[in-house]
Amino acid sequence: MAAEEVDIVVVGMGPGGEEVAARLARAGLHVVGVDRRLVGGECPYFACVPTKMMVRGADALAEARRVPELAGTTEVRPDWAPIADRIREEATTDWDDASAVRRFEDTGGHFVRGTGRVTGPAEVTVATGESERVFQARRGIVLNPGTEPAIPPIDGLEGTGFWTNREAAQAREIPRSLVVLGGGPVGVEFAQVFSRFGSDTALVEAAPRLLPGGEPETSESITDVLTSEEITVHTGVAARRVRHHDGQFTVELDSGMTLSAEQLLVATGRRTDLAELGVKQVGLDDSVNTIEVDKWMRAADRVWAIGDVTGRGAFTHTSVYQARIAAADILEQGGETADYRAAPAVTFTDPEVAAVGLTEAQAREHGLAARTAVSEIPSSARGWIHKTGNAGLIKLVADGDRDVLVGASVVAPAGGEILGMLAVAIHAEVPLSQLRSMMFAYPTFHRAIEPALEALSS
Numbered sequence: 001m002a003a004e005e006v007d008i009v010v011v012g013m014g015p016g017g018e019e020v021a022a023r024l025a026r027a028g029l030h031v032v033g034v035d036r037r038l039v040g041g042e043c044p045y046f047a048c049v050p051t052k053m054m055v056r057g058a059d060a061l062a063e064a065r066r067v068p069e070l071a072g073t074t075e076v077r078p079d080w081a082p083i084a085d086r087i088r089e090e091a092t093t094d095w096d097d098a099s100a101v102r103r104f105e106d107t108g109g110h111f112v113r114g115t116g117r118v119t120g121p122a123e124v125t126v127a128t129g130e131s132e133r134v135f136q137a138r139r140g141i142v143l144n145p146g147t148e149p150a151i152p153p154i155d156g157l158e159g160t161g162f163w164t165n166r167e168a169a170q171a172r173e174i175p176r177s178l179v180v181l182g183g184g185p186v187g188v189e190f191a192q193v194f195s196r197f198g199s200d201t202a203l204v205e206a207a208p209r210l211l212p213g214g215e216p217e218t219s220e221s222i223t224d225v226l227t228s229e230e231i232t233v234h235t236g237v238a239a240r241r242v243r244h245h246d247g248q249f250t251v252e253l254d255s256g257m258t259l260s261a262e263q264l265l266v267a268t269g270r271r272t273d274l275a276e277l278g279v280k281q282v283g284l285d286d287s288v289n290t291i292e293v294d295k296w297m298r299a300a301d302r303v304w305a306i307g308d309v310t311g312r313g314a315f316t317h318t319s320v321y322q323a324r325i326a327a328a329d330i331l332e333q334g335g336e337t338a339d340y341r342a343a344p345a346v347t348f349t350d351p352e353v354a355a356v357g358l359t360e361a362q363a364r365e366h367g368l369a370a371r372t373a374v375s376e377i378p379s380s381a382r383g384w385i386h387k388t389g390n391a392g393l394i395k396l397v398a399d400g401d402r403d404v405l406v407g408a409s410v411v412a413p414a415g416g417e418i419l420g421m422l423a424v425a426i427h428a429e430v431p432l433s434q435l436r437s438m439m440f441a442y443p444t445f446h447r448a449i450e451p452a453l454e455a456l457s458s
């Protein structure tokens with residue numbers, strides 16, 4: 001079969017793939033974008049956008065339930081239909097990517113629906129169902145395959161009709177009861193949403209604490225919140241057996257305890273199949289989950305990789321950031337290189353759990369003279385005024401040798417927004433003395449940063 005000559009092939013049109021493909025097409029290159037599912041990837045159809053619409057609804061319910069403590073009486077009767085409708089109609093157009101395909105084609109790009117496989121240097125073969133097309137890419141290929149839900153090999157789990165984020169994003173109804181396996185960002189966000197809509201929810205995390213990648217203080221804070229909302233949290237224990245009978249899941253834990261629920265949501269991480277992607281053809285290791293890239297996102301000769309597959313933080317903003325760098329490199333424009341010192345992450349629970357830069361443990365692993373300080377949101381003026389729903393804290397991590405922040409974590413209402421100024425401080429390496437000399441508006445939540453900065457100096 002004769003190969004079609006093009007400039008660039010982008011395999012996987014997730015947020016980063018779409019971005020890099022559009023930038024290169026707008027610059028006049030002949031770009032082929034390939035996706036076997038939906039242009040836009042996981043984020044708009046099954047992840048960020050639908051889950052944040054759920055969070056918006058769940059948070060509105062929680063605020064309404066706080067009214068009696070603050071301002072009168074309310075009767076809250078949750079209804080999932082507006083959320084399900086909004087996800088179907090506004091977010092995903094019934095999981096149809098026609099407008100995303102059009103948006104890409106309007107840039108001058110060419111879209112091919114099918115499964116792409118690297119079959120040689122700068123060569124991608126796309127299985128389009130009936131037939132195959134082979135593309136030879138003069139400038140090279142960009143790999144943005146993203147991730148799939150990773151399903152643990154638990155006895156009896158397969159074929160039970162459990163949910164991953166993909167089924168949960170399409171839910172028309174709330175299960176009466178729910179077991180969530182995995183206490184990472186996906187697990188905690190869904191657990192709180194479904195619980196606030198009325199599911200009797202249990203959350204099971206194999207590691208000793210929820211959100212185990214973050215600071216211990218933030219795990220403790222969000223665990224207290226979820227527990228106070230009557231979510232049963234089991235940490236340090238994994239599921240060993242699952243059964244599904246008569247519309248009921250039974251989940252047996254390592255501890256011997258058994259949980260029962262109408263639905264089971266598996267949120268135990270993500271996986272990538274690099275062997276299927278054919279990366280060995282360009283000399284890359286296909287036995288691992290991630291593709292190693294340099295600071296220009298180069299993985300091999302005329303091969304760039306971006307997004308979750310690079311293992312630098314599975315976030316839409318990371319994927320799009322890397323896309324910008326790869327596009328500039330492909331266009332030989334020079335410019336910025338990847339810098340993850342101030343990489344932010346926000347888990348959209350209520351309160352939000354936000355983090356940027358290094359945790360205390362990571363700072364010590366990097367050999368830094370880490371100094372830390374914590375300030376509690378409820379003891380700040382705004383936290384005290386806010387009253388119900390005011391749980392949280394701010395933790396700062398400084399490099400004691402250079403007197404700059406290297407990490408920060410925030411658990412607070414709008415914690416992701418508070419994170420903004422801390423991200424700037426880390427990104428721009430603003431000296432602690434400069435930060436301490438600032439005025440912090442009274443009575444904001446971000447003003448709780450001030451006592452933590454003071455405590456860092458003592």
Ligand SMILES: Cc1cc2nc3c(=O)[nH]c(=O)nc-3n(C[C@H](O)[C@H](O)[C@H](O)COP(=O)(O)OP(=O)(O)OC[C@H]3O[C@@H](n4cnc5c(N)ncnc54)[C@H](O)[C@@H]3O)c2cc1C
Pocket residue numbers: 011012013014015016017034035036037038039040041042043046047048049051052114115116117144145146147165186276277306307308309313314315316317318319348
């Ligand atoms: C429930 C959930 C909530 C999330 N919430 C947030 C959030 O609030 N904020 C945030 O920043 N991040 C969030 N994320 C993470 C975010 O969804 C991802 O980081 C984001 O989608 C970026 O991924 P990506 O660009 O690497 O690719 P993906 O979005 O995974 O897209 C990859 C694309 O590649 C395609 N593909 C794969 N292999 C092939 C192949 N061989 N041939 C053709 N096509 C292929 C797939 O079909 C897919 O469309 C969330 C994730 C989940 C699961």
Ligand SMILES: NC(=O)c1ccc[n+]([C@@H]2O[C@H](COP(=O)([O-])OP(=O)(O)OC[C@H]3O[C@@H](n4cnc5c(N)ncnc54)[C@H](O)[C@@H]3O)[C@@H](O)[C@H]2O)c1
Pocket residue numbers: 152181182183184185186187189204205206207211212237238239267268269270313314315345346347348
């Ligand atoms: N708001 C956001 O930005 C957001 C939201 C959701 C997801 N994400 C991204 O998506 C990625 C995937 O999230 P995730 O939560 O699925 O994965 P994760 O890897 O972050 O967390 C999965 C959790 O499941 C636990 N686990 C694994 N096997 C288990 C088992 N058998 N029983 C119980 N627990 C088990 C792990 O210890 C881990 O804590 C994350 O890396 C995150 O970056 C981001």
